[in-house]
Amino acid sequence: MSSTIYKTEIQTVAGIGADQVERYLPSLPIETILPAERPQQRAEIAVILATTSRVAHDEKPESTISLLGLSIGNRVILACKEAGIRRFVVVLGDQKERVRAHFDQIAAKYNCNLTFVDAGQGRYGSGASVLATVEEIGDAPFLLLPANHLVEPQLIRAVLSTTGVRQGEVVVAVDHNCNGIFDGDHASKVKLNDGRLRQTNKRLGVFDAADASVLLGTKALFEALEDAEASGRYRLSDGLNLLFERGAARTVDVTGLLWFDVNTPEALREARHRLIADMSGKGEDGFVSRRFNRPISRRISTWLAATHLTPNQITVVSFGLSLIGAALLAVGGGALTIAGGLVVQAASIIDGCDGEIARLKYLASRRGAWLDTMLDRYADTAVVLGITFAHAQAHPGPWVWLSGMVALAGFILAGYSTKEYAIRHDKSYPNDVLNRLKRRDLRLFGIAVGAVCGQPYFAMLALGFLNHVCVFGIMVRGWSLSVSEKTG
Amino acid sequence: MSSTIYKTEIQTVAGIGADQVERYLPSLPIETILPAERPQQRAEIAVILATTSRVAHDEKPESTISLLGLSIGNRVILACKEAGIRRFVVVLGDQKERVRAHFDQIAAKYNCNLTFVDAGQGRYGSGASVLATVEEIGDAPFLLLPANHLVEPQLIRAVLSTTGVRQGEVVVAVDHNCNGIFDGDHASKVKLNDGRLRQTNKRLGVFDAADASVLLGTKALFEALEDAEASGRYRLSDGLNLLFERGAARTVDVTGLLWFDVNTPEALREARHRLIADMSGKGEDGFVSRRFNRPISRRISTWLAATHLTPNQITVVSFGLSLIGAALLAVGGGALTIAGGLVVQAASIIDGCDGEIARLKYLASRRGAWLDTMLDRYADTAVVLGITFAHAQAHPGPWVWLSGMVALAGFILAGYSTKEYAIRHDKSYPNDVLNRLKRRDLRLFGIAVGAVCGQPYFAMLALGFLNHVCVFGIMVRGWSLSVSEKTG
Numbered sequence: 001m002s003s004t005i006y007k008t009e010i011q012t013v014a015g016i017g018a019d020q021v022e023r024y025l026p027s028l029p030i031e032t033i034l035p036a037e038r039p040q041q042r043a044e045i046a047v048i049l050a051t052t053s054r055v056a057h058d059e060k061p062e063s064t065i066s067l068l069g070l071s072i073g074n075r076v077i078l079a080c081k082e083a084g085i086r087r088f089v090v091v092l093g094d095q096k097e098r099v100r101a102h103f104d105q106i107a108a109k110y111n112c113n114l115t116f117v118d119a120g121q122g123r124y125g126s127g128a129s130v131l132a133t134v135e136e137i138g139d140a141p142f143l144l145l146p147a148n149h150l151v152e153p154q155l156i157r158a159v160l161s162t163t164g165v166r167q168g169e170v171v172v173a174v175d176h177n178c179n180g181i182f183d184g185d186h187a188s189k190v191k192l193n194d195g196r197l198r199q200t201n202k203r204l205g206v207f208d209a210a211d212a213s214v215l216l217g218t219k220a221l222f223e224a225l226e227d228a229e230a231s232g233r234y235r236l237s238d239g240l241n242l243l244f245e246r247g248a249a250r251t252v253d254v255t256g257l258l259w260f261d262v263n264t265p266e267a268l269r270e271a272r273h274r275l276i277a278d279m280s281g282k283g284e285d286g287f288v289s290r291r292f293n294r295p296i297s298r299r300i301s302t303w304l305a306a307t308h309l310t311p312n313q314i315t316v317v318s319f320g321l322s323l324i325g326a327a328l329l330a331v332g333g334g335a336l337t338i339a340g341g342l343v344v345q346a347a348s349i350i351d352g353c354d355g356e357i358a359r360l361k362y363l364a365s366r367r368g369a370w371l372d373t374m375l376d377r378y379a380d381t382a383v384v385l386g387i388t389f390a391h392a393q394a395h396p397g398p399w400v401w402l403s404g405m406v407a408l409a410g411f412i413l414a415g416y417s418t419k420e421y422a423i424r425h426d427k428s429y430p431n432d433v434l435n436r437l438k439r440r441d442l443r444l445f446g447i448a449v450g451a452v453c454g455q456p457y458f459a460m461l462a463l464g465f466l467n468h469v470c471v472f473g474i475m476v477r478g479w480s481l482s483v484s485e486k487t488g
Numbered sequence: 489m490s491s492t493i494y495k496t497e498i499q500t501v502a503g504i505g506a507d508q509v510e511r512y513l514p515s516l517p518i519e520t521i522l523p524a525e526r527p528q529q530r531a532e533i534a535v536i537l538a539t540t541s542r543v544a545h546d547e548k549p550e551s552t553i554s555l556l557g558l559s560i561g562n563r564v565i566l567a568c569k570e571a572g573i574r575r576f577v578v579v580l581g582d583q584k585e586r587v588r589a590h591f592d593q594i595a596a597k598y599n600c601n602l603t604f605v606d607a608g609q610g611r612y613g614s615g616a617s618v619l620a621t622v623e624e625i626g627d628a629p630f631l632l633l634p635a636n637h638l639v640e641p642q643l644i645r646a647v648l649s650t651t652g653v654r655q656g657e658v659v660v661a662v663d664h665n666c667n668g669i670f671d672g673d674h675a676s677k678v679k680l681n682d683g684r685l686r687q688t689n690k691r692l693g694v695f696d697a698a699d700a701s702v703l704l705g706t707k708a709l710f711e712a713l714e715d716a717e718a719s720g721r722y723r724l725s726d727g728l729n730l731l732f733e734r735g736a737a738r739t740v741d742v743t744g745l746l747w748f749d750v751n752t753p754e755a756l757r758e759a760r761h762r763l764i765a766d767m768s769g770k771g772e773d774g775f776v777s778r779r780f781n782r783p784i785s786r787r788i789s790t791w792l793a794a795t796h797l798t799p800n801q802i803t804v805v806s807f808g809l810s811l812i813g814a815a816l817l818a819v820g821g822g823a824l825t826i827a828g829g830l831v832v833q834a835a836s837i838i839d840g841c842d843g844e845i846a847r848l849k850y851l852a853s854r855r856g857a858w859l860d861t862m863l864d865r866y867a868d869t870a871v872v873l874g875i876t877f878a879h880a881q882a883h884p885g886p887w888v889w890l891s892g893m894v895a896l897a898g899f900i901l902a903g904y905s906t907k908e909y910a911i912r913h914d915k916s917y918p919n920d921v922l923n924r925l926k927r928r929d930l931r932l933f934g935i936a937v938g939a940v941c942g943q944p945y946f947a948m949l950a951l952g953f954l955n956h957v958c959v960f961g962i963m964v965r966g967w968s969l970s971v972s973e974k975t976g
């Protein structure tokens with residue numbers, strides 16, 4: 001027993017006093033009692049089962065099939081990395097040379113700590129494949145998942161961060177929305193009993209949830225698999241059933257998170273659709289973005305996914321397009337104004353692609369988001385300068401310029417106000433109507449429409465005015481919210 | 489023993505295994521063992537000793553003496569409130585009617601839960617004064633402090649949040665910088681032994697620290713004071729010495745935080761100086777603010793403290809001054825330009841007073857900070873509009889306006905960049921040279937100097953350029969910092 005510090009929650013029980021306990025414990029230090037309750041440490045190893053391939057019409061192993069610019073296996077590795085996994089053990093089976101070469105490439109490209117284990121050493125079945133890793137893994141807890149399933153990082157994080165798991169227990173991710181599962185017949189089913197697993201079998205008639213094929217294992221799983229094997233049962237589910245009987249199989253609910261068995265050409269097509277639907281992120285879009293920009297940017301991103309363009313390169317392309325649009329609007333006059341408006345709107349659409357590609361290819365980064373936001377502000381400034389300049393050439397006078405400056409202040413302060421709100425109130429400004437009305441998608445769309453109609457300047461003034469109204473509303477909301485709050 | 493859940497840290501001890509312990513504990517649930525270790529709950533009551541007055545030349549009780557707009561007693565109450573105290577028990581002694589009337593006023597004004605206890609019921613000494621509250625307080629932990637000491641909220645918070653305190657212990661705030669204490673002869677001294685109190689006596693010859701007169705008490709203090717009283721010792725320090733002997737007196741180091749015994753006219757003058765020195769806050773000022781604005785704004789705040797002006801009213805006055813300055817600069821021409829520059833600089837100085845008054849009078853609020861920052865941005869916009877307008881009248885041409893717009897973008901983005909940085913990187917942008925060069929104090933000072941020299945426009949352009957350089961530097965810093973960070 002080592003000397004470590006950890007935290008635990010203790011519930012005191014009414015009716016038994018400390019003095020009663022002390023009679024039983026005359027001299028032993030209190031601190032030595034809890035190790036049996038010690039929570040399981042966080043897993044940092046993933047065992048990836050790349051043993052079988054079932055996609056009927058293709059000779060390629062499933063894990064090597066490319067889906068929107070990354071192979072399935074690559075997606076599994078990157079989702080694990082994003083969720084905090086540091087080491088990978090890939091179990092090889094069918095077509096082991098091709099699979100090995102593919103994962104070697106991935107490991108080199110993303111600098112992964114990755115080792116291979118051969119499942120085919122006289123043992124058979126998914127249980128034997130897991131057992132093949134026992135020497136590589138030892139006593140450490142590990143994540144276990146197949147190489148031919150799409151899994152989003154959030155699901156892996158949910159499994160890894162399950163609380164209250166004790167040493168010797170395994171945790172199985174289950175999805176309660178059985179009807180929502182594509183090719184549900186094929187998925188393993190489980191019966192549940194107060195969050196503990198009762199049975200796991202693909203042919204189970206009556207069931208509560210589907211097994212999402214991701215689990216958090218421990219040495220106990222190896223022991224159970226060995227016991228199952230001793231009685232001639234070679235599947236992973238046989239080991240899990242033994243663990244259930246021992247009261248050591250728990251579940252974590254991952255309903256609503258993406259997991260997808262890519263085992264048929266139909267499943268592959270469906271997986272592609274789901275990835276495309278998911279790539280825009282959740283809920284923060286403005287009105288124009290959701291209805292107009294996103295449907296287009298998703299198509300562009302689907303196409304861009306096949307290229308090697310990085311999200312930051314796309315950010316710079318969008319910024320460059322804004323500058324070109326601003327220049328066209330500055331020169332102005334009929335066709336050029338229309339072209340300028342269209343280019344600005346194109347920049348606004350492509351501004352959505354950087355984030356989409358980042359999510360699609362597990363490339364989201366703080367620096368990317370930072371670059372994107374800062375360049376957007378400069379792009380907006382350039383557009384306002386261009387439009388105001390063109391209008392002042394045709395209609396000289398200080399009011400043209402002064403109004404343009406006020407619009408510029410509105411555009412930048414629209415972004416400033418919600419950032420300031422988040423900092424002053426320690427929480428994000430909600431995505432209310434004010435927030436969505438002041439977003440960049442609507443601003444640039446309005447300017448583009450104005451430009452196409454030959455009036456970019458007045459469209460800009462109207463949007464600048466709208467932005468000031470939104471900023472004022474946000475100021476009032478920030479003021480009302482903090483009536484009784486005092487700072488430290 | 490009640491059924492409550494709490495958290496504790498357990499250190500496992502090498503060499504004694506869980507199985508060994510289990511032999512001693514065949515059937516008792518583990519959860520019942522820790523209550524003796526239960527940490528003390530957080531105190532929400534303050535006992536304020538308002539029993540004596542010593543300021544020689546004045547008939548008024550010390551707690552009622554006004555200091556920069558608030559009485560000493562009022563300052564004690566507000567500092568406690570800011571630190572989280574919800575209920576007050578004021579112990580009356582000398583001049584009890586005046587003191588009672590004064591605290592009644594405070595309670596009504598600030599909506600405090602405040603009760604009075606009379607110390608003079610046949611018992612004498614500071615120990616007896618504390619003992620008089622035993623029925624009001626009961627078993628709850630409480631903060632104990634005198635009504636005639638200045639104490640900053642941070643010090644009270646430090647005492648209240650001392651960790652690892654167990655039930656039955658008291659915690660005494662001590663200051664290790666004995667030489668820094670004004671009228672050090674008068675302060676109580678303590679000797680320390682590994683963070684535990686050894687002795688507390690004003691006349692102690694050899695000592696380690698000074699007793700800051702703020703302590704966290706429990707029922708154990710009452711018991712100790714009763715025991716001391718039984719043997720004819722009536723001072724608070726007698727009770728504390730008994731607690732020391734019982735191993736139940738701990739200390740918390742509050743060196744560097746403000747506490748001040750306002751017991752003489754000299755001490756009162758010194759306390760005033762310290763409050764004035766402290767009111768500007770710590771460390772976030774720009775170059776101009778620290779050397780030029782603050783010395784002036786502190787004088788103005790000292791004068792404003794005597795009025796009923798609130799920080800938010802001062803914010804609005806400063807904003808109004810900026811608009812007047814902007815209008816003067818817009819009309820322009822010799823004297824008006826100089827006047828505009830001076831008014832803008834005056835607004836910049838007064839922009840510091842809102843925060844100073846807020847700190848001085850315990851009125852700092854999120855909404856105040858929110859209003860201040862948002863109005864500053866609009867004030868800056870007005871100044872840029874005014875200056876650019878005036879210059880364009882004398883020198884018409886698009887470049888005058890375009891440059892003005894670029895400067896405006898620089899001014900607003902200077903603030904935007906560090907807010908965005910804080911949100912993207914989950915930490916404040918450091919107060920480095922870039923941050924201080926881009927601050928509002930330097931921007932408005934530069935414009936004012938330019939206006940006095942007759943060239944506000946070019947001064948503004950130079951500062952706008954400087955701000956863009958700073959924003960670029962901040963962008964680079966944000967980019968470099970997050971090379972390997974990925975978002976979730």
